[in-house]
Amino acid sequence: xxxxxxxxxxxxxxxxxEKSPALEEFSSGRAKxxxxxxxxxxxxxxxxxxxxxxxLYAGIKFSLEDIQGGFSLRAIESIPSSPGFSAxxxxxxxxxIVTVVVSALLMIPTAxxxxxxxxxxxxxxxxxxxxxxxxxxxxxxxxxxxxxxxxVKSSPYLLSFMYVILAMPFVYRSLDAGLGAVDLKTLTEAxxxxxxxxxxxxxxxxxPNLRPALMSALVLTLALALGEFTxxxxxxxxxxxxxxxxxxxxxxxxxxIAAAMVGLVGAIVLVTIIVSLDRSRSxxxxxxxx
Amino acid sequence: xxxxxxxxxxxxxxxxxxxxxxxVSLENLVRTYGKVRxxxxxxxxxxxxxxxxxxxxxxxxxxxxxxxxxxxxxLDSGRVVVGGEDLSNVSAxxxxxxxxFQSYSLFPNLNVLxxxxxxxxxxxxxxxxxxxxxxxxxxxxxxxxxxGKYPHQMSGGQQQRVAxxxxxxxxxxxxxxxxxxxxxxxxxxxxxxxxxxxxxxxxAITTVxxxxxxxxxxxxxxxxxxxxxxxxxxxxxPSELYARPVTAFVAQFVGISSRVPVDASGRExxxxxxxxxxxxxxxxxxxxPVDALLxxxxxxxxxxxxxxxxxxxxxxxxxxxxLVVQVGEISVRVDVRSDVGSEIELGTHVRPSIVARxxxxxxxxxxVLSDPATAS
Numbered sequence: 001x002x003x004x005x006x007x008x009x010x011x012x013x014x015x016x017x018e019k020s021p022a023l024e025e026f027s028s029g030r031a032k033x034x035x036x037x038x039x040x041x042x043x044x045x046x047x048x049x050x051x052x053x054x055x056l057y058a059g060i061k062f063s064l065e066d067i068q069g070g071f072s073l074r075a076i077e078s079i080p081s082s083p084g085f086s087a088x089x090x091x092x093x094x095x096x097i098v099t100v101v102v103s104a105l106l107m108i109p110t111a112x113x114x115x116x117x118x119x120x121x122x123x124x125x126x127x128x129x130x131x132x133x134x135x136x137x138x139x140x141x142x143x144x145x146x147x148x149x150x151x152v153k154s155s156p157y158l159l160s161f162m163y164v165i166l167a168m169p170f171v172y173r174s175l176d177a178g179l180g181a182v183d184l185k186t187l188t189e190a191x192x193x194x195x196x197x198x199x200x201x202x203x204x205x206x207x208p209n210l211r212p213a214l215m216s217a218l219v220l221t222l223a224l225a226l227g228e229f230t231x232x233x234x235x236x237x238x239x240x241x242x243x244x245x246x247x248x249x250x251x252x253x254x255x256x257i258a259a260a261m262v263g264l265v266g267a268i269v270l271v272t273i274i275v276s277l278d279r280s281r282s283x284x285x286x287x288x289x290x
Numbered sequence: 291x292x293x294x295x296x297x298x299x300x301x302x303x304x305x306x307x308x309x310x311x312x313x314v315s316l317e318n319l320v321r322t323y324g325k326v327r328x329x330x331x332x333x334x335x336x337x338x339x340x341x342x343x344x345x346x347x348x349x350x351x352x353x354x355x356x357x358x359x360x361x362x363x364x365l366d367s368g369r370v371v372v373g374g375e376d377l378s379n380v381s382a383x384x385x386x387x388x389x390x391f392q393s394y395s396l397f398p399n400l401n402v403l404x405x406x407x408x409x410x411x412x413x414x415x416x417x418x419x420x421x422x423x424x425x426x427x428x429x430x431x432x433x434x435x436x437x438g439k440y441p442h443q444m445s446g447g448q449q450q451r452v453a454x455x456x457x458x459x460x461x462x463x464x465x466x467x468x469x470x471x472x473x474x475x476x477x478x479x480x481x482x483x484x485x486x487x488x489x490x491x492x493x494a495i496t497t498v499x500x501x502x503x504x505x506x507x508x509x510x511x512x513x514x515x516x517x518x519x520x521x522x523x524x525x526x527x528p529s530e531l532y533a534r535p536v537t538a539f540v541a542q543f544v545g546i547s548s549r550v551p552v553d554a555s556g557r558e559x560x561x562x563x564x565x566x567x568x569x570x571x572x573x574x575x576x577x578x579p580v581d582a583l584l585x586x587x588x589x590x591x592x593x594x595x596x597x598x599x600x601x602x603x604x605x606x607x608x609x610x611x612x613l614v615v616q617v618g619e620i621s622v623r624v625d626v627r628s629d630v631g632s633e634i635e636l637g638t639h640v641r642p643s644i645v646a647r648x649x650x651x652x653x654x655x656x657x658v659l660s661d662p663a664t665a666s
Contacts, residue, residue, distance in 0.1 A: 194409035
């Protein structure tokens with residue numbers, strides 16, 4: 001049997017290595033298919049690249065040009081000294097920080113409470129947290145400004161509270177996904193049975209296991225608060241986006257585009273730093289087990 | 291899987307063991323969820339150092355009882371007394387109860403050592419003490435070489451052993467085990483079952499173990515509390531529970547019983563033409579049409595071509611072979627030694643007889659469990 005199998009096996013291998021016409025046709029068909037597929041992939045990638053990177057390239061190119069069209073860093077260099085920039089930058093930072101803090105204080109306990117104690121409310125929250133996407137920001141801010149007393153209207157931090165509402169869909173969904181990924185009930189009960197009160201349980205057990213979700217929520221809130229224009233403009237506060245718009249009218253446009261580009265690069269750097277800090281921390285944790 | 295080492299239990303753990311654990315008294319516990327009474331006046335006393343198992347089908351209230359004891363569920367009425375102290379209104383974190391959960395409950399962000407030391411950290415013990423104690427416990431469960439690993443790098447069995455070490459690290463007054471073996475495969479489950487029991491006996495810690503697996507219960511517990519619909523059916527040692535169940539529910543939930551319709555009169559029944567005394571218990575005072583509940587080993591058979599019964603099914607179970615014998619319209623399960631069973635063919639006529647000294651009776655009913663064709 002073994003000998004027979006060996007002889008037959010050799011024959012079969014030999015015939016396969018010669019490549020029958022049918023096999024060749026099959027192989028060439030697959031190769032053609034692969035080539036065909038690769039072309040489509042390339043086309044889609046190029047189109048997507050142009051769509052996303054084209055405006056960015058144009059913006060960077062414009063911000064690095066002087067009036068005659070030559071290369072120059074003057075527009076970027078003149079941003080810090082441009083009238084109103086420092087004040088707008090400081091205001092944006094203050095509003096962003098307050099937004100992040102209020103959003104965290106409001107949404108983290110709420111999401112945890114709903115998951116642990118009233119899970120049936122998750123559907124309601126899913127609906128409620130979508131509303132800020134459905135209702136245009138202009139409607140929200142006009143209504144709030146109309147209804148608010150003067151001392152509320154006169155504070156820039158009204159914007160922070162509005163941004164908390166705008167960021168709610170993203171923050172809640174990030175947290176909801178994070179909480180859904182861990183067995184929150186068992187972990188909190190384990191902590192409590194070991195003597196942890198609610199604050200210690202939150203700090204030592206829940207939040208560390210929510211870190212990816214918290215990072216995602218933080219990045220989204222930062223991006224939203226730093227880039228929001230409509231509300232800030234209607235509330236008459238000169239944040240960075242409003243300053244860019246106003247300064248456009250008072251300059252040749254190069255500085256304004258340069259400021260937008262610097263802001264974009266700054267946001268990318270900030271997000272990269274946050275994500276890499278998180279990754280390096282996780283990495284150290286994994287390394288330490290070896 | 292790493293074997294648990296039989297290392298001497300040292301220091302504070304031994305001192306705690308010497309104290310013999312705390313007594314537990316559950317007094318008339320009532321807990322309702324809407325219209326469902328999960329606990330319906332449950333009263334149970336557990337001796338210091340005792341291993342008490344709560345056994346019952348899903349929804350019988352065993353997990354609710356454990357969670358009430360742990361402090362995770364509020365009572366509608368009743369008292370939880372541990373070591374003479376009323377804990378009914380004490381929060382979970384102040385009860386000093388170590389708990390091992392059914393699902394893996396190790397903190398994913400902490401390594402094994404820090405998981406075990408977590409409870410000590412909550413008690414503000416110094417870092418050196420925490421490390422020493424956690425190391426000691428990990429050695430005890432045979433995982434000292436895994437201290438730096440994270441939960442996701444460990445098997446289910448290892449995780450549950452770490453969870454056990456973590457629960458014991460706080461030197462709890464009572465150890466609570468909520469079906470800790472149910473997520474494990476059969477071999478690991480059997481191994482961990484023996485390890486838990488051995489550790490519990492060495493530390494003499496009062497333990498409450500919730501399960502629906504009667505094999506676990508019979509092999510581990512000092513006493514078993516069988517529960518049904520929020521109340522206790524019977525509290526007894528495993529052997530007593532098996533040999534002398536006092537209710538039809540226990541007879542059918544623990545082990546296997548065949549229901550045989552008989553007529554009872556004067557605390558006697560006649561089965562297969564043989565008079566048998568009725569066992570004291572739930573239905574002992576019944577008379578008229580009842581069911582007798584018979585264990586497979588309560589019945590003996592003899593091969594007899596004139597016998598009223600004949601063998602309809604045969605299952606080899608190792609040392610014994612289980613036969614299903616049809617007698618008239620009823621069928622009963624009978625265990626025989628496998629060397630005897632191997633010689634009995636299907637269709638063989640046999641003469642059944644009762645070898646039990648008394649039998650349990652219950653009100654007559656049609657029950658799927660009584661039909662060997664549908665029962666396991």
